[in-house]
Structures are given as C-alpha cells and as structure tokens.
Amino acid sequence: MADGWHKVAQRSKLAEGDIVGASIGDKQVAVYLIGGEIYATDNICTHAYACLSDGYLEGDIIECPLHAGRFEVKTGKALGAPVTQDIAVYPVKLEGDDVMVKLA
Amino acid sequence: MTTDAIVIVGAGHAGGRTAEALRAAGVTAPIHLIGEERYPPYERPPLSKELLTGKIAIEKTFIQPEAFWAEQAITLHLGMRVEAIDRERRLVRLAGGATLDYATLVLATGGRPRRLALPGVESPRVRYLRDIEDTRALQAAIAPGTRVTVIGAGVIGLEVAASARILGAAVTVLEVAPAPLGRVVERAVGDWFLALHRRHGIDMRMGVGVQAIRDGAGGATVALADGGVVEADLIVIGVGIVPNTELARDAGLEVDDGIVVDQFGRTADPAIYAVGDVARSFHPLLGRHARLEAWRNADNQPRAVARVIAGGSEPYAEVPWMWSDQFDVNLQVAGLPRVVDRTIRRGTDDKFTVIQLAEGIVVGGITVNQGRDMRPIQQLIAKAARVDAERLADAAVPLAQIVKGA
Numbered sequence: 001m002a003d004g005w006h007k008v009a010q011r012s013k014l015a016e017g018d019i020v021g022a023s024i025g026d027k028q029v030a031v032y033l034i035g036g037e038i039y040a041t042d043n044i045c046t047h048a049y050a051c052l053s054d055g056y057l058e059g060d061i062i063e064c065p066l067h068a069g070r071f072e073v074k075t076g077k078a079l080g081a082p083v084t085q086d087i088a089v090y091p092v093k094l095e096g097d098d099v100m101v102k103l104a
Numbered sequence: 105m106t107t108d109a110i111v112i113v114g115a116g117h118a119g120g121r122t123a124e125a126l127r128a129a130g131v132t133a134p135i136h137l138i139g140e141e142r143y144p145p146y147e148r149p150p151l152s153k154e155l156l157t158g159k160i161a162i163e164k165t166f167i168q169p170e171a172f173w174a175e176q177a178i179t180l181h182l183g184m185r186v187e188a189i190d191r192e193r194r195l196v197r198l199a200g201g202a203t204l205d206y207a208t209l210v211l212a213t214g215g216r217p218r219r220l221a222l223p224g225v226e227s228p229r230v231r232y233l234r235d236i237e238d239t240r241a242l243q244a245a246i247a248p249g250t251r252v253t254v255i256g257a258g259v260i261g262l263e264v265a266a267s268a269r270i271l272g273a274a275v276t277v278l279e280v281a282p283a284p285l286g287r288v289v290e291r292a293v294g295d296w297f298l299a300l301h302r303r304h305g306i307d308m309r310m311g312v313g314v315q316a317i318r319d320g321a322g323g324a325t326v327a328l329a330d331g332g333v334v335e336a337d338l339i340v341i342g343v344g345i346v347p348n349t350e351l352a353r354d355a356g357l358e359v360d361d362g363i364v365v366d367q368f369g370r371t372a373d374p375a376i377y378a379v380g381d382v383a384r385s386f387h388p389l390l391g392r393h394a395r396l397e398a399w400r401n402a403d404n405q406p407r408a409v410a411r412v413i414a415g416g417s418e419p420y421a422e423v424p425w426m427w428s429d430q431f432d433v434n435l436q437v438a439g440l441p442r443v444v445d446r447t448i449r450r451g452t453d454d455k456f457t458v459i460q461l462a463e464g465i466v467v468g469g470i471t472v473n474q475g476r477d478m479r480p481i482q483q484l485i486a487k488a489a490r491v492d493a494e495r496l497a498d499a500a501v502p503l504a505q506i507v508k509g510a
C-alpha cells in the first residue's frame with residue numbers, strides 16, 4: 001500500500017465501544033472506537049495466542065479473552081500479570097470513511 | 105532478639121508474589137523467601153500445558169526474571185526446608201538446624217499431590233504432576249505412541265491428557281465420577297468436555313474405579329474395578345492436592361483443609377499470615393471460608409496481604425476465578441456457588457456462556473471459548489445482582505448492559 005498506510009475498516013460501520021480485527025498481510029491488528037476516537041493495536045495478545053478483538057473492552061482497557069490480561073489501548077501498556085509485555089500500538093488516520101493504520 | 109524481618113515459607117507463586125508486593129508496598133525490612141524447590145518463584149499453569157508439550161522453556165514460568173529477587177533485596181533460600189515454627193521465640197527452624205527470626209511470618213506452603221493408595225502405585229511408571237521436575241520427567245517419557253493412562257478427569261487430568269495427546273500419545277482417562285470436571289462445572293459442561301476429548305481420540309472412561317496397577321517389563325496393566333484392564337507405559341494420577349498445613353498444625357495454628365485465615369490473610373497469631381493454595385481464607389464475596397487453588401488467588405491474595413502487612417486495611421475480596429486450556433478450548437469459571445437452582449445458557453454449540461443463579465441472584469458463571477463474558481459475569485457476582493432471567497437468556501442483550509442495570 002502507498003506510504004505504509006493500510007485500510008482496515010470503515011468508520012461508518014464502527015459503533016462506540018466496538019473492536020474489530022483486521023489483517024494486514026500476516027499481521028493481525030485490532031481497531032477500537034473509544035470516546036469517538038479510533039485506536040489500533042496488535043490483535044494477538046503478548047501472553048498467549050488470543051485475539052484481543054474477542055476480548056472485553058471497558059473504557060480504554062482491553063481484557064484478553066483467554067486469561068484476562070489487560071492492556072491500555074491508547075498506549076499498549078500491559079497492566080500486570082498475566083501480561084507483562086506491552087502490545088504494539090499503531091497510528092491511525094481517517095481518509096473519508098476509510099480507517100487507515102500505519103504499521104511500523 | 106528483635107528483628108523487623110519478614111520470613112515467607114514457600115517460594116512458589118504466592119510466596120514470590122508476597123515478597124514482591126511487600127517491596128512494592130514500601131517495606132524495607134529484610135525479606136527471606138524460603139522454598140524447598142530449586143527454582144525461583146514460578147507459576148504452575150504452564151506445567152500441564154505449554155511446558156509439558158515443550159513449547160516454552162522453564163524460565164518462561166518464572167514470575168520474575170531470576171535476577172529480580174536479589175535486585176529487590178529479597179533473600180532467596182532455595183532447596184531449603186523449614187522444619188518448625190517457634191511462635192514464642194518468633195523464629196523458624198530450617199533443616200540442618202539454622203534458625204531465622206521473624207517479625208512477621210507468611211506461610212505460602214501450597215499443596216502436594218494427593219496420593220492414591222493402590223497396590224502397585226510405587227511403580228516408576230506412576231507419576232504425579234505438581235512441579236517443574238514432574239513436568240520435565242513426564243515430557244521426557246512421552247513420545248508418539250506412548251500409552252498414557254490418566255487417573256482423574258479434573259482440570260489437571262484433562263490438561264495432561266490433552267498435552268499428551270498433542271505429543272502423539274495414545275491416551276486413556278479414567279474417572280470415578282460420571283463426567284469430567286465434576287468439581288468445577290455443571291454436568292452439561294462436563295459432558296461437553298467429555299465429547300471434546302473423545303473427538304481428539306482420547307479414550308475417556310467415566311464411572312470407572314481403579315483397583316490396582318501391575319507393573320511389567322513391557323508396560324503396566326491398570327486393573328479396573330469393573331474387571332476391565334488398560335495397558336499403559338505411563339500412568340499419571342491427578343486427583344487433587346492436599347494442602348501443606350503440617351508446619352502450621354504443629355505450631356498450634358488452626359487448620360481445616362488449609363490454614364485458616366481471615367479476609368486479611370491473618371491467622372489467630374498476629375504475626376502469622378497464610379496465602380495461596382494452602383490458605384483457607386474468609387472470602388467476603390462468598391460470605392464464608394474457602395480454599396482456592398487458582399492462579400489468580402496465588403497472584404492477588406499475596407498482593408492484598410502484603411499491603412495489610414505494610415499497614416493497610418483493605419481485605420482481599422475477589423470473585424473466585426480460574427481458567428483451563430485444553431486443545432483449542434478455553435474454559436473459565438467464576439464464583440464458587442454451593443447452591444445453583446437455575447442456569448441460563450447463551451451462545452452456540454462451541455462458544456457459550458452459562459450463568460448460574462440461586463434464588464434469582466447471579467452466583468457463578470462458566471464460559472467456553474467466550475472469555476469476553478467473564479468480566480461482566482464477575483461484576484454481576486460481586487454485586488450479588490438480582491437479574492431478570494429472560495433478559496439474561498436473550499443473547500441480543502449484552503451482558504455489560506445487564507451489569508449497568510443491576
């Protein structure tokens with residue numbers, strides 16, 4: 001894709017509190033709508049193989065569906081056992097209705 | 105002799121977390137963490153799963169990197185057994201005769217596998233699974249085609265069965281009860297797991313007792329109570345743990361299937377606490393004492409108790425919660441209800457949630473591949489929420505919404 005930005009979702013299809021998973025090549029990302037703003041992180045938990053997009057979002061904290069590890073969506077910070085490794089976060093921009101994510 | 109030292113007996117997950125949390129709470133006194141095992145504090149869930157299947161290295165089970173303890177000025181005494189507690193002199197006596205004075209003592213001695221008293225059980229083909237050494241020995245003994253018989257279809261038995269199957273073993277599971285996981289989930293969910301293991305080619309035999317084990321050169325014969333036999337190269341017994349309460353008992357502390365403590369982790373001796381698998385604690389959210397054998401209890405009870413030791417006054421009050429991973433299935437269970445008079449099920453055949461009610465109040469929940477429901481379920485349990493069963497049964501109503509209205 002041009003300049004590293006990839007389309008991952010449509011803004012009009014996202015409701016507040018939604019999390020959707022999307023693939024960019026073999027990278028899986030999770031896209032969140034929190035407080036009207038869009039965020040993106042890696043979708044695979046850093047603790048075990050699980051999709052954060054199957055997890056529980058409370059405010060801006062995502063809880064992994066497998067063992068309840070919690071991350072701060074906006075910073076990717078792992079909030080304590082069982083998750084000790086932060087999750088990668090990616091910049092997001094809107095182009096019209098297209099939600100774009102830039103991988104590192 | 106006065107000291108301000110804190111001595112923690114048991115350097116497993118709970119003991120290690122206690123030491124770590126004391127430092128995090130600002131405690132600067134000497135901390136001694138004494139454990140019989142030769143490894144620094146580690147968590148046990150991977151032992152029946154990814155450590156057994158060889159997917160991770162031993163170090164991945166450590167709750168902190170090895171260097172952490174010395175960095176935190178926590179003195180680790182590994183491979184060391186505590187022989188006795190002298191409550192009057194406030195010291196512990198170690199094997200070999202040395203003593204350690206304490207101002208505060210925390211007992212985190214955990215549990216040991218319950219042994220089956222069966223003829224033939226002394227055979228080297230019979231194994232238990234509790235520590236890293238057990239796992240390493242098992243892993244070395246299982247190859248494709250190895251005939252593994254697991255006695256006990258509880259959480260550990262099923263996880264070992266699944267891991268052995270993943271390693272290519274021919275697996276048989278023997279269980280006295282009519283369905284697996286009888287202590288953990290209701291019958292319908294137990295039956296679901298029965299079907300899961302059968303689909304993976306495991307010979308699941310429910311309602312079957314074991315009479316004896318007869319060892320031979322080419323394998324062992326497990327003689328069943330109904331007259332049948334199972335041939336095995338390896339027999340793994342997983343029938344629960346017995347809490348290591350002997351030190352406490354011998355010191356005159358109250359024990360009752362665990363060291364009895366209040367919601368602050370305190371025994372009747374103001375200088376002595378207990379945490380983790382060994383502690384029969386008062387749980388405010390249950391309104392009674394219970395001994396929890398779960399990862400989160402080993403992780404969070406020590407944090408709460410450490411804060412109390414450091415001068416705080418918050419009790420440990422969490423909804424009991426545990427998980428089990430078997431094959432590609434994730435099971436989670438919340439609550440510890442003694443009475444369930446109604447269950448509500450939401451979901452499909454392979455991703456579902458069961459909510460347990462007693463007199464209209466949410467008292468427990470089970471999720472199978474639906475972990476996102478666990479947070480709202482725990483919130484409902486913590487609130488002792490009285491809910492409309494019709495709304496609960498309506499999968500179109502998000503659980504989060506039911507929590508808000510509760």
